Amino acid sequence: MTLRLILTEIESNIKKIIAQHGFREVEFVVELAKPGFGDFTCNVAFLLAKQAGKKPYDIAQIVAEDYKKYLGNYLAKTEAHKSGYLNFHSNQKLNNLIIKASLDENFGFIDIGKKKSVIVEHTSVNPNKALHIGHIRNLVIGDIVVRILKKTNHDVKILNYVDDSGLQVADIIVGFKYGGFSEAPPNEKKFDHYCGDEVYVKTTEKYESDKQFAEYRHKVLQALEDPNSELAKFANIITRKVLAEQLKTCWKMGVYYDCLNFESQIIHSKLWDKIFEMLKKMSLVRFEKEGKNTNCWVIEAQGEEDKVLVRSNGVATYIAKDIPYAAWKLGIIDDPFYYKKYSTQPNGTMLWETTLEKNNNQKLKFSGQKVITVIDSRQTRLQKIITSLITKLKPEKDAYSHLSYESVTLSADTVKAIGHEIEGKQAQMSGRKGIYINADDVIESLEKRIFEEAKKRNTDLANDTLSKIAADVAVGTLRYEMIKQDLDKIITFDLKKSLSLEGDTCSYLQYSYARASRILEKAGSEPKFDSSFELLSTDYETNLLKMIAKFDICINDAANNLSPKVVARFCYDLAVSFNSFYEHVPVLDNDNKEIVNQRLCLVYCFKSTLERALDLLGIATPRRM
RNA sequence: GGGCUCGUUGCACAGCCAGGACAGUGCGGACGCUUGCGGAGCGUCAGGUCGAGGGUUCGAAUCCCUUCGGGCCCGCCA
Numbered sequence: 076m077t078l079r080l081i082l083t084e085i086e087s088n089i090k091k092i093i094a095q096h097g098f099r100e101v102e103f104v105v106e107l108a109k110p111g112f113g114d115f116t117c118n119v120a121f122l123l124a125k126q127a128g129k130k131p132y133d134i135a136q137i138v139a140e141d142y143k144k145y146l147g148n149y150l151a152k153t154e155a156h157k158s159g160y161l162n163f164h165s166n167q168k169l170n171n172l173i174i175k176a177s178l179d180e181n182f183g184f185i186d187i188g189k190k191k192s193v194i195v196e197h198t199s200v201n202p203n204k205a206l207h208i209g210h211i212r213n214l215v216i217g218d219i220v221v222r223i224l225k226k227t228n229h230d231v232k233i234l235n236y237v238d239d240s241g242l243q244v245a246d247i248i249v250g251f252k253y254g255g256f257s258e259a260p261p262n263e264k265k266f267d268h269y270c271g272d273e274v275y276v277k278t279t280e281k282y283e284s285d286k287q288f289a290e291y292r293h294k295v296l297q298a299l300e301d302p303n304s305e306l307a308k309f310a311n312i313i314t315r316k317v318l319a320e321q322l323k324t325c326w327k328m329g330v331y332y333d334c335l336n337f338e339s340q341i342i343h344s345k346l347w348d349k350i351f352e353m354l355k356k357m358s359l360v361r362f363e364k365e366g367k368n369t370n371c372w373v374i375e376a377q378g379e380e381d382k383v384l385v386r387s388n389g390v391a392t393y394i395a396k397d398i399p400y401a402a403w404k405l406g407i408i409d410d411p412f413y414y415k416k417y418s419t420q421p422n423g424t425m426l427w428e429t430t431l432e433k434n435n436n437q438k439l440k441f442s443g444q445k446v447i448t449v450i451d452s453r454q455t456r457l458q459k460i461i462t463s464l465i466t467k468l469k470p471e472k473d474a475y476s477h478l479s480y481e482s483v484t485l486s487a488d489t490v491k492a493i494g495h496e497i498e499g500k501q502a503q504m505s506g507r508k509g510i511y512i513n514a515d516d517v518i519e520s521l522e523k524r525i526f527e528e529a530k531k532r533n534t535d536l537a538n539d540t541l542s543k544i545a546a547d548v549a550v551g552t553l554r555y556e557m558i559k560q561d562l563d564k565i566i567t568f569d570l571k572k573s574l575s576l577e578g579d580t581c582s583y584l585q586y587s588y589a590r591a592s593r594i595l596e597k598a599g600s601e602p603k604f605d606s607s608f609e610l611l612s613t614d615y616e617t618n619l620l621k622m623i624a625k626f627d628i629c630i631n632d633a634a635n636n637l638s639p640k641v642v643a644r645f646c647y648d649l650a651v652s653f654n655s656f657y658e659h660v661p662v663l664d665n666d667n668k669e670i671v672n673q674r675l676c677l678v679y680c681f682k683s684t685l686e687r688a689l690d691l692l693g694i695a696t697p698r699r700m
Numbered sequence: 701g702g703g704c705u706c707g708u709u710g711c712a713c714a715g716c717c718a719g720g721a722c723a724g725u726g727c728g729g730a731c732g733c734u735u736g737c738g739g740a741g742c743g744u745c746a747g748g749u750c751g752a753g754g755g756u757u758c759g760a761a762u763c764c765c766u767u768c769g770g771g772c773c774c775g776c777c778a
Contacts, residue, residue, distance in 0.1 A: 380774075533738095564712095577727085589740090593737065651725085661737070
C-alpha cells in the first residue's frame with residue numbers, strides 16, 4: 076500500500092457515493108492537500124454543483140457525511156471546507172504505512188511500461204570536437220529519461236549515433252591533410268579538445284580567406300562516402316580517437332550506452348535504397364518534373380514547403396540519412412548490421428558497436444516498439460517530417476517521438492570571458508566560431524572548488540576521499556543544473572554562477588543526505604522498525620513523512636510526461652522538508668528512547684528515499700562532503 | 701512573410717498538460733539564529749497589473765481567441 080493507492084481508493088469510494096445519489100460521472104481529482112487543509116482533498120463538489128443545483132459547500136457536506144462508512148483504515152475524518160473542498164484527515168496508521176512502504180526495495184517502482192521495449196537515442200555529438208556544455212544537457216536529459224523509464228518497467232536500450240561522415244568531420248580532416256595540423260596534439264592536450272579548439276576552428280576560419288582551401292572540403296566529403304578511400308580510412312581513425320575521448324566525458328558524467336551507431340555504416344548498408352523503394356511504393360515521395368525542385372524527389376511537409384530528399388544529381392540529402400535510421404530503430408526494415416564489442420564501460424556494462432563485417436557474435440537487437448530521440452528544439456521541423464513519415468510506416472501511436480529541449484546559451488559575461496565580442500544578454504554557442512565552454516573544463520573547475528570546500532569542513536579526510544566527493548558533487552551539480560527547469564526553457568550558462576553551491580543546487584540535496592547519514596552514524600544503534608510511529612506528531616515530522624510518500628506519485632508523473640524536472644523538484648522539496656525538520660526537531664537529544672528510535676527511522680526513510688530519487692537523476696550521495 | 705516556442709517580484713524559475721482554498725521557491729537586498737545531530741543550513745521582513753486585451757466558467761496564472769515583446773527554425777548545407 077502506498078499513498079498513491081490510498082488516493083485511488085478514496086476516488087473509487089467517492090465515485091460510489093456519486094452514483095448512489097444518481098449524479099452523472101464527473102472528472103474530479105483526489106490529491107494531497109496543501110498544508111493546513113488536512114491530508115487529502117477532493118474537488119468533486121465544485122463539479123457537481125451545477126447538475127445538483129446546490130452550492131459546492133452543501134454537496135461537500137453530503138459527500139463527507141456519506142463517506143463516514145468508509146473511514147477507519149487510514150482516514151480518521153472527512154469534512155467539508157466552506158470553500159467547497161472535501162478534505163480528509165488521516166489517522167496515525169498513515170505514519171506506519173508510509174514508513175513501511177518506503178522500506179520496500181521496490182519503493183517507487185510502478186509498472187507503467189509492462190516491459191515494453193523502448194529505444195532512447197541521445198548524445199549523438201559530431202566526432203570532431205569535445206562535448207560542450209550544451210551537449211551535456213542532451214545527454215543528461217536522455218540518461219535521466221532512461222532511468223525513469225527503467226524504474227517504470229520499460230525495457231530500454233540506449234543508442235549514441237556517431238555522425239562520422241558529415242561536413243564537420245570533413246572539416247577537421249581537411250585541417251589534418253591540407254592545413255598542416257599535426258595528428259599529435261601539443262602539450263598532451265585531450266584529443267577531442269585539440270580537434271575542436273584548434274583544428275576545427277582554425278580550419279573553418281581559413282575557408283573565409285582562402286577560397287581554394289575551401290574546395291578541399293567537398294573533395295573530402297565526397298571521399299568519406301567511399302569506405303575504401305584513403306581519406307575515409309584516415310577519417311575513421313581520427314573520428315574514433317575523438318569518440319573515445321568524448322565517451323570519457325560521458326562516462327565521467329555517469330552516462331552509459333548500449334550501442335554506438337555509425338552514420339558511415341548506415342550509408343554503406345544501403346538501407347536508404349530499401350526505404351526509398353518503400354516510400355515510392357507507398358507514394359509518400361514524389362518526383363518533381365517542374366518548378367524549383369525539378370528532377371528532385373521530395374516529401375510533403377504539412378503546411379510547409381516540400382522538403383528535398385534526393386537532389387537532382389541523385390544524391391540523398393541530410394534528412395534522407397535520418398529516415399532509414401529511424402526506421403531501423405523501430406525494426407521496420409531488416410537489420411543489416413552485425414555487432415561487436417566496443418568496450419566494457421566503467422559501470423561494468425558492455426558497449427556494442429555496429430559493424431557491416433560478418434561475425435559470429437550472437438545477433439543482438441537494438442530496435443524497439445517505441446523510439447525516443449533526444450535532440451534540441453532547433454531540429455523540431457525536420458523531426459516532425461520524420462515523425463509523420465515514420466507514423467505512416469508504423470501506425471502505432473507515438474511509436475517515434477522527438478524529445479525536444481531548448482538549447483544552452485552563454486551569458487554575456489561568459490562570452491567576454493572567453494575572448495569574444497557580444498551584443499545583447501546572451502549568445503548561442505558555436506563550435507565553428509569557437510564560442511562554447513567545454514564540459515571537461517566546467518567539471519574540472521567545479522571539482523577544484525568543491526574539493527576546497529570539502530577540505531575546509533573535513534580536515535580528517537584523505538585527499539583521494541576528498542577527490543571522490545568533489546567528483547560526485549561536481550557531476551551532480553552539473554546534472555542538476557541541466558534538468559531542474561523545464562525542457563522548453565533556455566539555460567543561460569554563466570561561468571561564475573555555475574560555481575554556486577547554495578540554495579536550489581545539487582549540493583543542497585547532497586548536504587541534507589550527508590546530515591541524515593551523520594545522525595544515523597552517531598546514533599550508535601540501528602533504528603528498529605517494529606513500531607507504530609505514533610510519536611511522530613509534529614508538523615515537521617508529518618510533512619517530511621508526506622513528502623516521502625509522494626515518491627511514487629512523482630515517478631508516475633515524471634514517466635508519463637518524460638520529465639526529469641519533476642524528479643528534481645521532488646528531491647528539492649524532500650530536502651527542504653528534511654532540513655526544516657533537522658533544524659527544529661532534535662533526533663538524538665531526547666530522554667525518551669522510543670521517540671529517538673521513531674525519529675531515527677524517519678531519518679533512515681528520508682535518507683533512502685532521497686538516495687533512490689537522486690539515483691534517478693544520476694546523482695551520487697556521499698556520506699560526507 | 702510563414703511555423704514553433706517562451707513571457708509569473710530586480711534576476712532565475714515552480715505552478716499551466718488534468719481550471720478552484722492565501723500565486724510558491726532560489727539568487728540578490730534588510731535583519732536574526734551555533735556552550736545543541738555538520739551554518740553547503742534554518743528563520744523573519746521587503747518586493748507580484750501572473751506581457752496586454754477580450755472570451756468561456758459560479759470561479760482563469762492555468763482553457764480559447766486576438767495582440768505585443770524575446771528566442772529558434774524555414775537550402776538541391778550537415
